[in-house]
Amino acid sequence: MSNILEIKRLTVEYKVPEGVIKALDKIDLYVKKGEILAIVGESGSGKTTLAHSIARLLPKNARIVEGSIIFHTRKGPVDLTKISEEEMRKIRGSMIGMVFQDPMTYLNPVMKISDQIIEGLISHKKISKKDAEAKTLDLLKKLRIPNPEYVAKSYPHQLSGGMKQRVIIAMAMINQPDLLIADEPTSALDVTVQAEILELFKELRKEYGVTIIIITHDLGVAVRIADRIVIMYAGKIMEIGDVREVFKQPLHPYTQGLLGSILSISENVRKGFILKGAPPDIFNPTRGCKFHPRCPFVMRDICINEDPPLFHVGNERYVACWLYRGVSS
Ligand SMILES: Nc1ncnc2c1ncn2[C@@H]1O[C@H](COP(=O)(O)OP(=O)(O)O)[C@@H](O)[C@H]1O
Numbered sequence: 258m259s260n261i262l263e264i265k266r267l268t269v270e271y272k273v274p275e276g277v278i279k280a281l282d283k284i285d286l287y288v289k290k291g292e293i294l295a296i297v298g299e300s301g302s303g304k305t306t307l308a309h310s311i312a313r314l315l316p317k318n319a320r321i322v323e324g325s326i327i328f329h330t331r332k333g334p335v336d337l338t339k340i341s342e343e344e345m346r347k348i349r350g351s352m353i354g355m356v357f358q359d360p361m362t363y364l365n366p367v368m369k370i371s372d373q374i375i376e377g378l379i380s381h382k383k384i385s386k387k388d389a390e391a392k393t394l395d396l397l398k399k400l401r402i403p404n405p406e407y408v409a410k411s412y413p414h415q416l417s418g419g420m421k422q423r424v425i426i427a428m429a430m431i432n433q434p435d436l437l438i439a440d441e442p443t444s445a446l447d448v449t450v451q452a453e454i455l456e457l458f459k460e461l462r463k464e465y466g467v468t469i470i471i472i473t474h475d476l477g478v479a480v481r482i483a484d485r486i487v488i489m490y491a492g493k494i495m496e497i498g499d500v501r502e503v504f505k506q507p508l509h510p511y512t513q514g515l516l517g518s519i520l521s522i523s524e525n526v527r528k529g530f531i532l533k534g535a536p537p538d539i540f541n542p543t544r545g546c547k548f549h550p551r552c553p554f555v556m557r558d559i560c561i562n563e564d565p566p567l568f569h570v571g572n573e574r575y576v577a578c579w580l581y582r583g584v585s586s
């Protein structure tokens with residue numbers, strides 16, 4: 258399977274009055290065409306910064322210090338960190354769709370749903386209003402929205418949270434993008450609605466072959482939907498692997514800790530301990546491995562002094578931990 262996205266050494270900083278925050282630190286990651294990739298990490302680990310870097314929606318105080326983001330379009334590869342804003346605008350919307358946590362930041366409260374979806378369509382393709390309306394209705398039906406005619410004519414406040422999130426997904430999918438990035442798309446929803454939305458993502462992949470990056474702080478969400486999983490901590494990738502394999506045998510102590518914290522609901526998980534200690538201080542980055550102050554297996558002095566690279570330890574399995582030095586595939 259070929260890759261749709263290749264991220265190399267991506268490093269992003271934010272400037273704040275108190276100093277500089279390194280939100281992403283030399284991220285290396287590929288995304289395969291047609292897969293569902295989950296990016297998992299605690300709040301503040303850099304997940305949204307990664308999503309915003311790909312979509313080039315970083316705020317003004319952010320800076321890409323290093324790295325490249327190669328996106329394979331149908332016409333060939335482009336580096337998303339290098340192209341002009343105009344080229345990026347074309348890619349965003351037509352080739353990369355986005356869904357974010359809070360639908361209301363993306364929905365205009367005084368505009369009918371159908372008009373909002375159509376707006377996205379017309380700005381990218383020449384199409385009559387009538388055809389656009391038909392296409393919108395068709396998409397709402399595909400997204401299993403009950404009473405699509407009614408929803409199309411509604412204003413956002415008339416819809417439930419789950420329905421609003423479906424509308425946002427419709428907006429992201431209207432131009433049939435190759436890549437869909439969903440940042441905590443179900444975090445604001447209750448569990449049953451969350452399950453429905455996750456099903457919907459799977460159906461979209463089946464129906465359109467769209468590649469999906471789903472970002473979540475919830476391992477349960479990842480295991481339900483993803484093919485591969487990426488574990489992030491303090492702006493670094495700690496582990497990458499097939500989602501079932503990572504659950505069966507988490508390699509990184511941090512992953513083991515995360516799984517340990519959901520042990521009670523997943524009895525199949527054998528390894529695991531409860532994470533202790535505080536998340537990292539953003540202004541005083543830890544030397545060496547970012548996780549070493551909380552790691553029960555910390556080895557003096559290497560973990561304290563040297564940041565481990567992402568070791569390739571098996572078929573599509575990577576882990577950034579000195580315990581696995583010398584274990585290569
Ligand atoms: N606009 C911003 N300005 C300054 N710092 C930010 C900004 N956005 C995020 N950060 C900081 O960058 C780090 C990563 O944040 P973020 O990417 O939002 O993580 P996550 O999505 O995993 O919760 C955090 O330390 C956060 O405080």
Ligand SMILES: [Mg+2]
Pocket residue numbers: 304305306
């Ligand atoms: Mg976030």
